[in-house]
Amino acid sequence: MPAIQLYSTPLSGHCHRVTLLLNMLNLPFEATEAGADVRQTEEFARLNPLRQIPVLIDGEHVLTDSNAILVYLVKRYAPDSHWLPEDPLKAAEVQKWLSRAAGEVRFGPASARMVKQFSAPEAYENALKISARFLPQLDKHLENREFLATDRATIADLACYSYVATAPEGGVSLTGYPSIQRWLARIEGLPGFTPLPALPLPEIVG
Numbered sequence: 267m268p269a270i271q272l273y274s275t276p277l278s279g280h281c282h283r284v285t286l287l288l289n290m291l292n293l294p295f296e297a298t299e300a301g302a303d304v305r306q307t308e309e310f311a312r313l314n315p316l317r318q319i320p321v322l323i324d325g326e327h328v329l330t331d332s333n334a335i336l337v338y339l340v341k342r343y344a345p346d347s348h349w350l351p352e353d354p355l356k357a358a359e360v361q362k363w364l365s366r367a368a369g370e371v372r373f374g375p376a377s378a379r380m381v382k383q384f385s386a387p388e389a390y391e392n393a394l395k396i397s398a399r400f401l402p403q404l405d406k407h408l409e410n411r412e413f414l415a416t417d418r419a420t421i422a423d424l425a426c427y428s429y430v431a432t433a434p435e436g437g438v439s440l441t442g443y444p445s446i447q448r449w450l451a452r453i454e455g456l457p458g459f460t461p462l463p464a465l466p467l468p469e470i471v472g
């Protein structure tokens with residue numbers, strides 16, 4: 267039985283980024299489906315009192331929060347790799363994009379998708395506004411770069427990928443952002459990449 271267990275659901279972008287890294291590092295793991303019913307149990311609350319997925323269990327260690335899990339996996343299993351450089355400036359650049367994954371990406375395109383696909387009680391107009399401010403900046407940043415933080419793929423790329431790639435599922439168009447599209451395709455070409463299952467596209471409004 268694999269040592270690593272991942273509580274997740276297939277449609278969650280937060281879980282997808284962790285699954286991507288596990289696959290790209292060739293780490294065997296067992297995925298445990300953790301829908302709303304599982305997250306409501308007291309057993310799950312002991313793993314994560316916020317009742318959120320992903321939760322990763324590695325032996326005696328319980329890890330929560332997708333970006334923290336990415337950091338753990340690289341430090342534990344691929345410490346000298348390109349995924350999270352030691353160089354102070356490069357490490358800071360990775361952290362900056364992890365913060366944007368948890369900020370602008372989460373409250374922009376991810377929020378729009380949650381509202382449109384899962385009727386999440388979040389403000390759709392606000393998600394569109396954040397997306398409209400962030401995506402042009404992201405496109406400009408990627409104009410002359412292959413990846414977000416360094417010249418190699420890092421965990422920052424994986425953290426931002428899932429909810430930017432699925433922006434159209436929240437009614438947010440990516441057609442005006444050619445550099446973003448090239449970056450998405452670059453990540454999709456990395457060995458070990460697996461896509462999120464596609465959801466029906468709503469009317470594009472942003």
Ligand SMILES: N[C@@H](CCC(=O)N[C@@H](CS)C(=O)NCC(=O)O)C(=O)O
Pocket residue numbers: 278279280281316317318319320330331332333
């Ligand atoms: N900060 C967390 C956020 C994770 C998150 O929002 N997970 C969603 C699924 S995509 C969830 O479990 N939602 C259930 C809830 O918040 O009650 C992370 O980065 O992992």
